[in-house]
Amino acid sequence: MGETTGSGRVLYVDDDEEYAALTATFLERTSDHLVVSTAASASDALDRLDDTTFDCVVSDYRMPGMDGLALFERVRDRDDDLPFVLVTGVKDESIASEALARGVTDFVRKRPGSEAFELFANRIENAIERYRATRQCRQFRSAVEHAGHVVLITDADGRIEYVNDAFEAVTGYSAAEAVGRRPSMLQSGQHGDAFYRSLWRTISSGEVWEGELVNERKNGEQYVIDQTIAPITDEGETITGFVAINRNVTERKERELNLAFLKQAIDQAGIGIGTYGADGYATYVNERLAELFGTGRDDLRTRHMATLDPDLDPDRFEAYWRSFDDSERRIYDTRIERVDTGEEVPAEVVTARVTIEGEPYQVNTVRDAAARKRQERDLERFRSAVEHAGHSVLITDVEGTIEYVNDAFEAVTGYSAAEAIGRTPAMLRSGEHDAAFYRDLWETILDGDVWQGEVVNERKDGTRYVVDQTIAPIDGDESITGFVAINRDVSAIKEYERELEAQNERLKQYGQTVAHDLRNPLALLDAELTRFEMAVDDAGGTVDAERVERLCADIGTTVDRMETLIDDLLAMAEQGQRVLEFESTSVEAVATEAWAQIDTASAALSVEDTDVDADPDRLRELLSNLFRNSVEHGSEDVHVRVTPLDFSAGFAVADDGPGIPEDERDDVFNHGFTTAEDGTGFGLAIVERIAHAHGWSVSVTEGRDGGARFEFRTDEDG
Structure with a gap:
């Protein structure tokens, strides 16, 4: 920010007088350009504004009687030009949106710490400097224009x-x-x-x-x-x-x-022009000046200068006149009172002392400040749009030094604006890209072209993230004055792509396994059909019904084997989907349903109930696969038990069958692993995928009765 010309008089309004005094002290201590007065209420502030000229009003939002926005409207009723900054300790974006929509100059959230006060003071100085600079620019243009x-x-x-x-x-x-x-x-x-x-x-x-x-x-x-x-x-x-x-x-x-x-220049000028003598009366006024004051040119010449400017004291006019040096120019904002309506309107005034034939005169040019105010509001709306954009935005000078970052930049990177401004975007480098990558980037934007691509950056805490970045030059008059970078965080998308790629690889492996496993049944089926043909040939027209029936049974068994493989593959693929519908679920109820779905012969089930957060349908599939595994590998009267875990959240499924050898327990969840001649090797793989989809861990141990015991821990620390 450029140096503020002169001191800025600030009126700070807050019903918490102790906090207001503390804030005023910190602002004056932080900035050499601010002089801060306080008011304990909105009505007190309005009285102060009647008596004293201020360069900026800063008001708390929540105050009894009249809140900050109501005060803003009252201030605007009397002065469309005065910068007004609204502050609040409430974290409510709707307040900021409403305030900025109404035309508040700036919106600041109360934050503790010296750094927060430095930023606060800086924003107040910016508001004061911006309208002063805009006014001076208009006055310079007016000087050239006329x-x-x-x-x-x-x-x-x-x-x-x-x-x-x-x-x-x-x-x-x-x-x-x-x-x-x-x-x-x-x-x-x-x-x-x-x-x-x-x-x-x-x-x-x-x-x-x-x-x-x-x-x-x-x-x-x-x-x-x-x-x-x-x-x-x-x-x-x-x-x-x-x-x-x-x-x-x-x-x-x-x-x-x-x-x-x-x-022509004076009478048709777009600004009011008047010359005044030492007596305070006009020697000349143009038509525009008369229009601004809401009266005719002849009437305006009969009115003393001090009666037209609320900032002038008629009793001290002579002292005011003597305060000018020869050829001195003063530029200031004020309010002029219209003769026809009594309304006070904001105006930009340039006052110049000239000497004609030895006599001092004052030439005043007066411009309506409403248009400038509209420009400032448009600028503030644009700034607000950037500030609250969903993507990270940063602006640098032509050397790459950061001059501005928005709130999204702070949220994504972990660096505050104060930490980032003055440094370069190299602070975010992760080491993922080499020097040639950045040379190509710089060559592109220095040529005036837009650079687009993915960049792996590093946050303040050391974690990495991926952005889809667009960097565009900011063009001045035929030269680049800086760059603006818009970064869209695509880390979640990249993670999804990685997960999708991994899942596709798993499906590829499943396909290879199934293709391998299907070849054996197909080979058996081919052999059985050959045997069947040979049997028919050997029969010589005489059919051995018993042999044909046996061969058909073998063929049917092979076909059933292939159907089981296909069903298990489809079930395996389905478990790749995330479990979305969690609810508190009774393990006993779901286990009873799962047991009823399989052929259990004379096997027995006992359940000690417990509740878990689960998708009931997926939990039923998990238990069905475990029960089927126990029945197929155990004796006809195998006993299966479902119990809560003793020392952590979760449950266990155990049987009194032959169990799983210790050296095979790490392999049982691999797809395709089976110890049964007619097994597919997918049942326990499905069990593991359902468990992991719920966020559970699963392990295999030896049961108390010597069989297999599967333990599912549902707590995060399990």
Whole structure:
């Protein structure tokens, strides 16, 4: 931020007087440019504003009687120009949105710490400096607009971009006719090509050209000017255009043109102009000044200056007049009171002391500040949009030094704005990309092109994240002044892609396993069919019914084996989906349903109930596979028990069958692993996938009765 010119008088409003005093002390201690007064209520603040001129009002949002937004509306009723900053300790984005939508200059959340006060003071200074700078820019433009000489501005190729009122008066061409054309439209034929080549060589080399020139008006009449042409350069000394100032020196027309220009410039000016003598009364006012005050020119000349400006004390007018030095200029914002309505409206005033024939006069130019205020509101809305964008935004200068980051940058990277500003984006490098990667990036944006790509960055805490980054140059007048980077965090998308790739790889492995396992039944089926054909041939027309029946049974068993493999593969693939519908589930109820779904012969089930958070359908599939495993590998009267775990959350499924050898327990969950001749090797793999989908751990041990025991721990520490 540039240095604030002069001290800024701030009125801080908060019903917590102790906090207000503390804030005022910290703001003044933090900034050499702020002088802070306090008010304990909105009504107190309005009284202070009646008596004292302030450069900015800072108000708490929640106050009894009249809150901060209501105070803002009251302040705006009397002054559309005064910066107003709303502060609150409430974490409610709707308050900020409403405040900014109403036109509050800035919105700040109360935060403790010296760094927070430094940022707070900085934002107040910015608000004050912004409206001062905007006012000065408008005043400079006004000075050029109504200068006594012709002023025209061209681009670097000599194409006219701006002309002032004097240009129109002298040449006869309107601004609309001149803009977009070249000054050669005024050539009279009095000067040869060599004259203009010399002129262009001078200004193109960065030098100022001065000389007399005979031009021709739109009506064909020629006139003589004393012309000065100077290059306009940017910070890099690159020529971006030219400004030409033409003084008409045609003796025959000089007085006539000067008088006509003066009358046109002042009477038709877009700003109010008035000259005042030492007695405080106007010697001249233009029509625009009378319009601003809501009265006629004659009436305005009868009114004392001090009665028109609320900031002037009529009893101290003489002291005010004597306070000016010769040729002194003062620029300030004030309020002017309309004669017709009594309304006070914001205005920008430039006051200049001039001396004519030994007598001091004051020339005042007055501009309605409402348009500037609208511009500031538009700027603030744009800034708010960037500040609250969903993606991380950072702006750097042309060297890559960070000048601005939004809230999303802080949330994603872990670095505060204070930590990031002044450093370069290299602070986020993860080491994932080599120097050539960044050289290519820099070459692209320095050429004026937009760079897009994925970058792996590192947060303040050391964790990595992936962004889809777009970096665009910020163009000044034919030169790059900085860069804006918009980063979309795609870490979740990249993680999803990795998971999808891993799942596809698993499915590929499952397919290979099934293809392998299906080949054996298919080979058996082929062999059985061959045996069947041979049996028919051997029978010689006599059918051995018993042998045919046996061969058909073998073929049916092989087909059943293949169907089981296919069903298990489909079940395995289905478990790859995430479990989404959790609810508190009775293990006893689900186990009873699962037991009823399988052929248990004379096997027995006993359950000690417990509740778990689970998807009931998936839990039933898990238990069905375990029960089927116990029945298929145990005796006909195998006993299966489901019990809660003793020392952690979860449950266990155990049987009194042959158990699982210790050296095979690490392999039982691998797809395709089986010890049964007709097993598919998918049952326990499905069990593990369902458990992991729930976030549970699963382990295999020896049961109390010597069989297999599967333990499912449902707590995070299990």
